[in-house]
Amino acid sequence: MESQTSLNSSMEESTSKRKKIFPILLAALVISGGAYGISRYIHGQHHEETDDAQIDANISPVIPRVPGYVAEVRVKDNQRVKKGDTLLVLDDRDMRIRVEQAEAALIGAQSNLGVAQATTTASQANITSAQANVATVQAQIETAKVNVWRTNQDFQRYSNLIKDHSITQQQYEQALAAKQTAERQLEVLQEQKNAASRQTNAIASQSGATSKQVNVADANIRQRQADLDNAKLNLSYTVITAPEEGVLSKINIQPGQFVNAGQSLFSVVLDKNIWVTANFKETQIGKMKQGQKVWVRVDALSGHQFEAKVSSFAPATGSKFALLPPDNASGNFVRVVQRVPVKIEFVSTTDEKKVLLRPGMNVDVDVNLD
Numbered sequence: 001m002e003s004q005t006s007l008n009s010s011m012e013e014s015t016s017k018r019k020k021i022f023p024i025l026l027a028a029l030v031i032s033g034g035a036y037g038i039s040r041y042i043h044g045q046h047h048e049e050t051d052d053a054q055i056d057a058n059i060s061p062v063i064p065r066v067p068g069y070v071a072e073v074r075v076k077d078n079q080r081v082k083k084g085d086t087l088l089v090l091d092d093r094d095m096r097i098r099v100e101q102a103e104a105a106l107i108g109a110q111s112n113l114g115v116a117q118a119t120t121t122a123s124q125a126n127i128t129s130a131q132a133n134v135a136t137v138q139a140q141i142e143t144a145k146v147n148v149w150r151t152n153q154d155f156q157r158y159s160n161l162i163k164d165h166s167i168t169q170q171q172y173e174q175a176l177a178a179k180q181t182a183e184r185q186l187e188v189l190q191e192q193k194n195a196a197s198r199q200t201n202a203i204a205s206q207s208g209a210t211s212k213q214v215n216v217a218d219a220n221i222r223q224r225q226a227d228l229d230n231a232k233l234n235l236s237y238t239v240i241t242a243p244e245e246g247v248l249s250k251i252n253i254q255p256g257q258f259v260n261a262g263q264s265l266f267s268v269v270l271d272k273n274i275w276v277t278a279n280f281k282e283t284q285i286g287k288m289k290q291g292q293k294v295w296v297r298v299d300a301l302s303g304h305q306f307e308a309k310v311s312s313f314a315p316a317t318g319s320k321f322a323l324l325p326p327d328n329a330s331g332n333f334v335r336v337v338q339r340v341p342v343k344i345e346f347v348s349t350t351d352e353k354k355v356l357l358r359p360g361m362n363v364d365v366d367v368n369l370d
Contacts, residue, residue, distance in 0.1 A: 048288060048367045052339065053278035055298070057359040058270040060244050062087060063262060065237040066095070070257045077250050081242040081268065088253065088265070092238040099235055102228035109221045137193040144186040151179040246270040274357055275346065276308065278365040279318055279339040287369045288313075294344050297364040301356065307347045310367060314341040 068090035075087050155176055162169070246268040253265050276296055280288070294308040317338040319326055344365060346354065 046369050048280065048284045048369060049365065050278055050280050050284070051362070051364045052280075053276055053296075053344075053363045053365045055274055055357050055359050055361040055363060056277045056343075057274040058244075059249075059359070060246070060268045060270060061264045062240060062243070062266050062268060063264055064088075064090065064240055064259050065261055066090070066234050067259065067261050068092075068094070068238060070253055070255050070259060073251065073253055073255060075248055075251065077248065079248050080246070081248060082245045083242055085242045086239055087242055087248075088240040090238040090240070090259070092235055095231065095235040095238055099228065099231040102224065102231040106221065106224040106228050109217065109224045112217045112220065137189055141186065141189045141193060144182065144189050148179075148182040148186050151182040155179040240265075242268055244268060244270050245272060269359060271357075271359070274354075274359065275311065276344040276363055276365060278342045278344055278363075280342055282317065282338045282340055285313065285340055285342070288342070288367055293368045295366040295368075296344065296346070297366075298357065299362045299364075301353055304353055306351060306354070308344045309347055311343040311345040313343075 070088055071091045072089040073087075074089070075081060075085075081087070155178070249267040249269060251266050253259070259265060276294075288310060290310050290312065292310045294310060296306040296308050298304065298306070317340055319338060348354070
């Protein structure tokens with residue numbers, strides 16, 4: 001009986017203690033909850049947060065400029081490369097043959113130009129000679145004109161003298177013959193001059209045609225030189241190099257595989273310059289502006305924060321860049337809060353853990369609006 005009484009007494013005491021502790025615990029929970037709520041409210045007045053954010057970086061595709069069969073693959077998955085490092089080598093035998101063909105065509109064109117230039121030089125010499133002949137005949141014509149004038153004067157005098165029988169008939173006939181000979185000689189020289197002029201014009205026309213041939217040959221040389229340069233350029237494209245420094249993605253190319261010009265083979269992730277793309281709700285960006293301080297927490301690095309800043313805002317919401325943008329002109333319009341991509345750049349360049357960041361990692365972003 002006494003034991004039963006002591007048991008009841010102890011139970012009453014424990015119940016009394018619990019009744020006293022419960023209000024204390026409840027008050028502590030209410031106070032801590034209120035304090036947390038107030039702190040979150042105060043924080044929300046000066047900060048904007050989102051977990052819809054990822055690490056971003058430029059990704060440069062490796063694209064061949066000429067088609068061909070892969071002769072050699074000199075890199076492997078996830079390898080870091082520098083700008084200009086050789087990634088792939090294509091079979092270049094076809095390209096080398098094209099270079100040789102272009103070189104042979106250029107030599108032929110240069111030979112044709114030499115022949116045309118030699119012909120032009122000869123035509124110029126012929127023109128000079130013909131012009132000299134014309135000048136010589138012209139000088140002879142002038143002399144012949146003087147001779148015709150003199151013989152005409154002699155003939156006039158002899159005509160007057162024959163009337164008076166002051167000279168013999170033979171002398172008169174000799175004067176007449178000299179006059180006719182001089183006139184005929186002048187006519188012959190004029191015909192020679194006309195022939196020489198026609199020959200000069202013909203040679204000049206031929207020279208003009210030859211000059212056009214020289215121009216055509218010169219243009220042909222430039223065309224063949226361009227073909228040779230293009231062939232050499234295509235030959236250089238058989239060695240595919242890294243466009244920028246970065247880390248290679250998965251390489252699915254094997255020796256012997258045929259690749260087309262413009263085909264994306266794999267990519268180089270340019271991880272030296274990375275940033276965060278945070279998709280804030282349109283209702284959050286009213287107080288945000290460039291240069292505001294940002295704290296970035298990466299899921300992969302629990303407890304570590306990176307210092308950053310707001311760099312720029314996208315010119316449109318993310319839905320406008322979607323493959324199928326929403327058309328709000330339809331009758332089934334539903335108002336949805338849109339998100340605006342915001343670019344956030346890292347400030348610290350000495351943070352050792354920055355090298356652990358990879359494009360696509362999820363992050364939490366906290367923007368200080370003050």
